[in-house]
Amino acid sequence: MLKFLFIALFLCSPLYAYQNELALKGGVGISVNTVQGKNNTEDTFVGYGFNSHFGYRLTKWEFNISSHVFFGKAKGIEFEANNTTIVGNGVLRTVSFGPLIKYITDFTLAKNWHFYVNFGPTWSIKTVKIEEYRTSGGTFKDNYKLTYISRGGIFAFGIEEILNYKQEHPVYLEFMYGYFRAHDVSLVDASDNTSVQILATESAGNDIEDHIFMVNFGMTIF
């Protein structure tokens, strides 16, 4: 079986596609997020988002600087910042960046649709705008928001059209898994949207952890 896979992935007909070129890709996606907060609070919710990739394609390898953005609404999560415990529902917005490496195989499921894998480390910022909440031990106002800086990684696999010219806007469809763990949390006063104030920053400990499954659909823009 392994032998078959090896042959299928690496020794089939060669790729004929645009190569040694910069390209910008982008698309939209739907996600299932699991967020783990303090004291084993957890919520799983459906979100949506978009992704973009700017990088260089060799023949089969691609090196991209990628960004994934996803939104969603979590309920009943416990957060902690600046000695204040906050339990409530919040709108979560995660923006991640990272250098991703992509390998496009010769294995095709249909004509021109080649199987690929994509992976790499990511750094992200998660903003939590809490809408309904109760607090203990400190001050938290409606205009405050929490931001988490996380590290993590992304692994994705999918299919992409391999076409001769990027002007044909080759399309891709991928399944992605991302893991993020917060290391810093900040309490931010966003009353003045022209100049937000960071009120406190501290170690997030094991505060927030995310598992994200996402289906992304996009194309080469240029």
Next chain:
Amino acid sequence: MIKVFTLLLIFTITGRAYASLSPHDYPLLADLPKKEIIDLTSKKRVPQTLYTYIDREHTFKESLKLVSAIYGLSWVLYPLTQPKTFRNQGSFRNYKDNFGELVFDRDEPFWNWIIHPLSGSQLFLFYRANGYSRIESLAMTFISSTLFEFTIEIYTEPASIQDLYQTPVFGSIIGIGIETLSLYLLNQGNPFSKFFGHLINPATLFWFFEGKVNITPTWDGNDRVGLLLVGEF
């Protein structure tokens, strides 16, 4: 040095557009205001100038000159567009402290997803107007916005990871939208559309815009008509 070139007769129209522009109809043109030409088939105005983008090769020196021009302009525009921030948060002490720092900013989406990408889109269109291809314009925008983040904006705040990525990448995506819409408007031939075409894509107004092609209708006196396209760059 300005090269003048003449694009040859691109097409000779014998069927659809200008189909009824025969010697019999020709007096109609005399009745129209000076310089105004209409397509008698579609009843639309024919623009005097065709706006488009012409991609070409650039020397390293030329690219360096353009990046330097944008860099100098950024030093002037930053304090002018954000005087309050520049005055209240800016100092050379901050500049020293922020030099080499790279952080996630906590700004609201309005800044990160609208204002910065919009600035990026105008940078992208500036390079497009100077004859760079779309992907080259994105790369040049990347260089210009990175220089801004690491050596200008640090006067008030550290370089931001989101801005470094989103300004050129989202800016270019918005830039393509603006480019397409502005070309559509500019090529409508009426002053109202032309005004808004230039308004959303101001780079098309300047001397460096290389995609301006003059259109001159031609007629051989018999049954063949066409358009002569002349551009300068």
